[in-house]
Structure formats: C-alpha cells, structure tokens
C-alpha cells in the first residue's frame with residue numbers, strides 16, 4: 001500500500017510538473033496580455049510532433065527534443081508577430097474565435113503532415129528501464145522528467161523572482177498601464193513571454209511524448225487541465241501556477257489510483273464500482289469549484 | 305449599445321420563412337430527397353442551441369465557453385427518461401429542460417462570481433467536468449453514450465418518421481424564438497441588456513445583478529437542454545461528444561457568424577455553418593482547415609463580427 | 620439631537636501603499652445638506668464608494684436609517700434608500716434619456732418585479748410617465764428621446780441626477796455634480812440641488828466653494844484620508860487647521 005502510494009505520488013509529481021510547464025506560459029499570457037489563448041494546447045501538440053519527427057530524423061531523443069523545442073519556439077515567434085500581436089488589443093470574443101480557428105487548422109495540418117495514426121516517440125535507450133528506489137522500481141525516464149520539471153520550475157522562479165525581466169513580467173501582470181508608463185518596451189516583452197511560453201509547452205509535449213501517444217487532439221484535454229491550474233492558482237501568478245499544477249497533478253493521479261480502493265472500503269462493492277471512477281475523474285473540478293467558492297480570484301491573485 | 309429592436313422587415317420575413325419551412329418536407333419528398341429532412345432537422349436543433357447561447361452571450365453579455373454541457377445534459381436526460389419509461393415528449397422534454405436548467409443554475413452560481421477571462425475558463429472547465437462525468441459513469445454508457453431504444457411520442461403521436469420530428473423541432477425553435485423576442489422587449493430583457501452594458505451602474509440603480517445574470521444563464525441552459533433532447537431523438541443517441549468543449553466552440557462560432565445579440569443570430573449562424581460544413585466536406589477531407597482560415601479571416605477583417613457587415617443592430 | 624440618517628464609524632481603507640481613509644467618523648442628519656470637501660486625492664470618492672457599498676472597508680462600519688449596512692451590497696443599500704451619482708458621468712450612452720430614467724424607476728421595489736419575461740416593457744405607460752416626471756424635475760424633459768450619448772456634458776450630469784432621484788432615495792450621494800460643467804450649467808445645478816434639498820437628505824462632494832457655501836448646512840473637510848473638521852460653513856471657514864491644511868487663501 002505505501003509502495004503504491006509512493007509510486008503514485010511520484011507519478012502525480014511528474015504530471016504536476018508537466019502541467020506547470022504548460023500553465024506557466026499560459027498564465028503569463030492571460031495575466032499580462034489579458035488575452036485568452038485556446039491554441040496553447042495545439043502548440044503543445046505541434047511541439048510533441050516536431051520533437052518526434054526530429055528525434056526520428058536524428059535518431060536521438062535528446063537532439064530531437066532540442067530541435068523540436070527550438071522549432072516550436074520559432075513557430076511561436078511567427079504566430080506572435082503575425083496574429084497574436086493583433087489579438088491582444090481585441091475583445092475576448094475575437095481572441096477565442098481566432099484561437100479556436102488555430103486549433104482547427106493545427107489539428108488538420110498535423111493530420112495532413114503526419115497522418116491520423118499516433119506517432120511513436122521512444123525514450124532514450126539508456127533510460128528505458130526501471131531504477132530501484134528504496135524497495136520498489138520506478139521507470140528511469142519518469143525520474144528524468146521529474147528532474148527536468150524541477151529544474152525548469154527552479155529556473156523560472158529565479159528568472160521571475162530575481163531578474164530584471166522577471167520584475168517587468170510581474171509588474172506587467174499586476175498593472176499593465178503602469179508598466180507601459182515606466183517606458184518598458186511592452187511589445188518586445190509580450191513577444192518574449194509568448195515565445196518562451198511556447199517553448200515551455202513544446203518541452204512538455206516532447207517530454208511526455210514517450211509516455212503518451214503523440215496524436216491529434218492530445219493538446220485539448222490537457223489545455224483544459226492547464227486552465228484549471230490557472231484558475232486555482234490565480235491568473236498571472238507563476239507561484240500560483242506551480243502550486244496549482246502540483247495540486248491538480250497529485251490530486252488527479254492519487255484520486256484515480258486510490259479513490260476506488262478507498263470507496264470499496266467504505267461503500268458496498270456495487271456502489272463503489274459505479275461511483276469510484278466517476279468521482280475520480282471529476283475530483284479536480286470539484287476541488288476547483290471549492291477553491292473558487294472561497295477564493296474567486298484563485299489562491300495567489302496577481303492583481304489585488 | 306441600445307436595447308434590441310427588430311428591424312421592421314424582420315417579422316414578415318420570419319413568417320414567410322416559417323411557411324416555407326412548413327412546406328419543406330413535402331417538397332423534399334416530392335423530389336425524392338428525403339435524406340435532407342434529417343439534415344434540416346439538425347439545422348433546426350443547432351439553431352435552437354445557438355439561440356440559447358445567444359441569449360446568454362448576446363443579450364446577457366456572459367461569455368460562456370461551456371454551453372454544450374447543457375446541450376448534452378438535455379440529451380442524456382431525454383435518453384434517461386425514455387429508457388425509464390417516460391416516452392412522451394410532453395413530459396420528457398420539460399424534464400430535460402429542467403435538468404439542464406438546474407445544472408446551469410449550479411454552474412452559474414459558482415462561475416458568475418468571476419469575470420472576464422476567468423469566467424470563460426471556468427465555464428469551460430465545468431463543461432469538461434460534465435463530459436468526464438458522463439464518460440466515466442457506467443450508468444450513462446461510458447464512451448459509447450446512451451442509446452435510445454426508439455424515438456419518443458408526442459401526446460400519443462409517434463415521432464419515428466423524420467418529418468414528424470422535423471415539425472416538432474420546427475415548433476420548438478419557432479416557440480423559442482417568439483419567447484426570446486418577447487423576452488428581449490420585456491422588463492427582464494431590458495435589465496439583462498443594461499447589465500451587459502454596465503453592471504456597476506445597474507447595481508447602483510438597485511438591481512441585484514447576480515440574480516438576473518444567474519436566471520438568464522439558467523434559462524439559456526434550459527433551452528439548450530431542449531435542443532439536446534431533440535438531438536437525442538434525431539440521432540437515437542446521447543453521446544458524450546455533445547458535451548465536448550469543441551462543441552461549445554462550434555455553438556459560439558455559430559452565434560458569432562450569425563450575429564451576437566441579434567434575435568436570429570443563432571438561426572442564421574447554425575444554417576450557415578452546417579451548410580458550409582456540408583459543402584466543404586464534399587470537396588475535401590480536410591475542410592477543417594478551410595473553416596479555420598475562414599474564421600481567422602472573419603476575426604481579422606471583420607473585427608466587429610460578421611453581423612456588422614450586413615447592417616446595424618439598432619433601429 | 621435628531622438621530623443621524625447616515626453614520627459612519629471609524630472607517631478605514633488602504634490601497635496598496637495609500638491610506639485612502641483613516642478612521643473616518645462622519646454623520647449626516649436627516650434633512651440636511653452635508654458637504655464633503657477636500658483637495659484632490661483626499662479620498663472623497665473613495666468615501667462615497669464605501670458609503671454606497673461599491674467598496675468594502677478594511678475596518679469600521681456604515682449605519683443607515685438606524686441599521687448597520689456595512690455588510691450589505693450596493694443594490695441592497697439602494698433598496699434601503701441610498702442613491703448616488705458618479706463623478707465621471709456614468710449613464711447608458713446607447714439608450715435614450717427616457718430609457719435611462721425608466722430603468723431607474725423599474726428597479727424600485729414598488730414598481731413591481733422585473734422578472735417579467737413576456738409583456739413588452741415599452742407599453743408600461745406608468746414607468747415612462749414617471750420617468751418623464753423625473754426628467755422634468757431636472758429640466759431635461761425636452762431631451763427625453765435623445766440618446767444619452769448625444770446629450771451635452773451638463774445635460775448628462777442632470778440625467779445622472781434624474782436617475783438617482785428616480786430610485787426615490789432618502790439620501791442622495793452626489794460626487795461632484797458640477798464637475799466639468801460651465802458656469803451656466805453649474806448655476807442651474809446649484810438651483811436644482813437647492814430645490815431637491817427640501818425633500819431629500821444630501822451628501823455633496825464638491826470642489827466649487829461658492830456652491831458648497833451656498834448649499835451646505837454643514838461642511839466636513841477630508842485631507843489625506845483624515846476627517847479634520849466638521850461644522851457650519853462659517854465655523855469651517857474660520858477653522859485655522861482647515862485654512863492651513865487645505866483652504867489656504869481661497870477664502
């Protein structure tokens with residue numbers, strides 16, 4: 001039991017950290033630009049495909065990861081310059097419509113280029129086996145993902161909390177007009193944040209590729225999870241995104257793994273087997289509703 | 305923006321269109337194109353669903369991105385009714401509306417405490433919650449959805465023929481449009497439109513803004529539930545796909561194409577989008593790309609919405 | 620002494636780095652015109668926001684008509700008899716002047732429920748007759764059908780006042796009703812307020828000292844979020860602290 005719990009806790013941590021990579025860029029785009037971007041999940045999907053394609057061409061996962069993430073960043077840059085720059089000024093309706101259109105285009109383009117079948121992405125040879133932690137075995141590759149996630153989270157924390165750019169970003173999230181008044185080149189800042197966010201979500205896509213199927217539509221359900229993270233954490237807050245990701249990642253993973261068992265102990269078998277999976281699948285949404293009820297602005301509101 | 309006022313030509317045009325719609329099944333049958341009766345029914349049903357979103361978004365100013373959840377709940381409620389012996393639409397449809405309306409009431413009660421981007425994301429998240437609930441609960445058939453053993457009856461008349469269902473859908477849509485038109489002009493409609501323009505001012509005039517918004521949101525949910533119940537009858541299935549967030553996106557696109565805050569916006573949008581789909585899909589497998597580019601074009605080159613291309617809203 | 624209609628007790632509010640209100644004690648007697656003056660940024664608008672319920676204080680309480688209304692929302696306070704106008708004109712620019720006031724009439728409890736979904740409100744003669752009366756009171760009847768967005772600035776100020784009146788308040792909270800108005804418009808507004816003061820209690824925030832000393836029964840002075848003095852216009856004019864802190868050589 002404790003072994004199962006530990007394993008699931010690690011899985012939850014890994015999932016949470018990957019969600020953080022997705023949510024970090026998104027929460028800044030929402031918070032600083034007041035722009036809703038539904039296509040963030042598509043960038044994640046495209047990132048995963050690019051990594052898979054590059055890894056196959058180079059016959060190396062790591063080269064593929066680097067090239068794929070770089071490719072996605074370039075794509076993000078082009079998108080920002082051509083489309084998003086115009087969208088920031090527009091109302092939410094236009095933003096939703098335009099980014100919804102991007103999803104349709106991205107899904108179909110991927111289907112044309114790579115076909116409708118999922119694409120395989122193999123983890124690096126050396127990491128494909130399990131390692132022994134204490135008294136149980138855990139896939140080495142997942143440990144590497146956790147390491148990556150922690151490193152990025154730490155880096156991002158230093159960047160946002162300590163650096164000058166980070167200060168601008170924080171200022172932008174809490175008071176945009178003020179930032180502009182201070183003479184900071186807001187447009188360049190927006191571009192940088194957007195491209196950085198794209199690279200982060202492509203990184204998440206590439207890292208998760210070997211664990212999940214790289215396929216059309218993979219970005220959409222995870223996008224909504226990222227939304228839940230941002231709602232819980234508070235729009236525009238990196239700290240909120242981190243806490244929210246870890247909460248959502250672990251609650252979802254542990255809920256799915258442990259709740260059915262737990263319910264079986266408490267309820268008649270029949271009721272438990274009907275209720276268990278259903279409850280587990282909506283657990284994070286209930287959690288979100290609960291948090292919202294007490295804190296409509298999320299746990300760490302960036303704007304007072 | 306002003307209160308909604310229909311253009312003077314609107315009523316005669318609507319009546320003419322209604323008469324033509326009444327004749328449509330016989331015309332299609334005469335030309336041996338019965339297949340299209342089903343398609344026309346689909347258009348009517350989506351027109352109703354999009355109109356219900358237009359009530360929430362266009363008149364109430366609430367940017368919900370989870371409206372398909374109420375659509376889906378209506379479909380599941382109808383299927384559940386039928387499978388548990390309530391096979392008459394006169395009872396089952398109101399029950400479906402009640403279920404969807406109550407769900408909307410709960411979702412609204414939590415989400416309407418927030419604004420802006422937050423509200424958009426939260427409605428989306430709640431819709432996703434409903435989606436997961438339906439696919440993971442075995443009583444509702446999981447991934448496969450809940451199929452209907454047969455179509456319902458209406459006051460004893462069977463709806464098993466396509467034209468019978470068509471007429472019921474037409475009646476539901478026509479009645480809903482009449483209701484929405486009256487509502488826009490009634491006290492409640494004036495209040496929600498004024499709240500859309502300036503909620504703080506309305507609070508300062510003594511209006512409990514939250515309550516009005518919530519009722520509007522729940523009414524929209526109930527009407528979407530009616531559309532869902534009709535769709536379940538048409539397809540013989542309450543499918544989890546109905547609750548998918550892309551479905552909410554589709555409804556939204558319909559409203560925007562047809563005209564946000566225009567009485568017939570949802571109807572026009574559903575007609576245009578579904579026909580476009582039908583035509584584009586005939587040309588290419590990858591018609592989503594064409595649709596996506598079209599939408600992008602609309603956003604970039606018709607910034608005030610397509611409706612603004614055709615004329616002004618206010619008389 | 621008569622029971623105060625409005626009583627504010629040790630009201631405090633802090634915005635980030637600004638102490639906008641610091642332990643303000645303040646009361647308005649039924650029937651009086653009470654002016655609140657103070658330099659720019661003193662916290663007058665913030666005070667009105669807290670009285671009307673648009674903002675919640677960090678500490679302190681607001682009592683109206685003998686009841687603690689601190690926890691009530693804005694619309695509940697309106698129902699209890701408070702109405703406000705805004706410093707920056709806040710009307711429905713896309714609606715006619717008449718529709719603006721009719722909305723205010725319709726919001727009153729005695730005008731019946733607004734959860735009516737079928738009968739066209741347009742045909743409710745009573746609503747519009749009454750709205751017309753309020754427009755008449757502020758001298759705007761002849762502009763009833765004009766879009767509020769097309770009204771001149773002074774007319775919009777008057778419309779704002781008509782909307783507040785249409786809620787039939789016990790007390791009016793007027794935030795700089797003369798703001799941005801020309802001398803003629805101001806004179807008309809002063810006359811109007813003088814006339815209204817016979818029927819309704821008024822809390823008036825205003826920079827125009829001539830207007831203040833002509834209209835007010837009592838004057839309070841707010842400086843940097845602190846209420847430094849309350850008294851009759853003559854007492855306030857004579858108060859050395861007021862002279863030093865604010866009025867200087869205006870008087």
Ligand SMILES: Nc1ncnc2c1ncn2[C@@H]1O[C@H](COP(=O)(O)OP(=O)(O)OP(=O)(O)O)[C@@H](O)[C@H]1O
Nearest residue numbers: 634635637639657658659660661662663664665666
């Ligand atoms: N929402 C807010 N957030 C932060 N600071 C605020 C906010 N509202 C007001 N302030 C600050 O509180 C102080 C008081 O502002 P307020 O608008 O109440 O002044 P005022 O007396 O009405 O001034 P004026 O005569 O110019 O209308 C000012 O320093 C202002 O900058």
Ligand SMILES: [Mg+2]
Nearest residue numbers: 663664665706
């Ligand atoms: Mg002020």
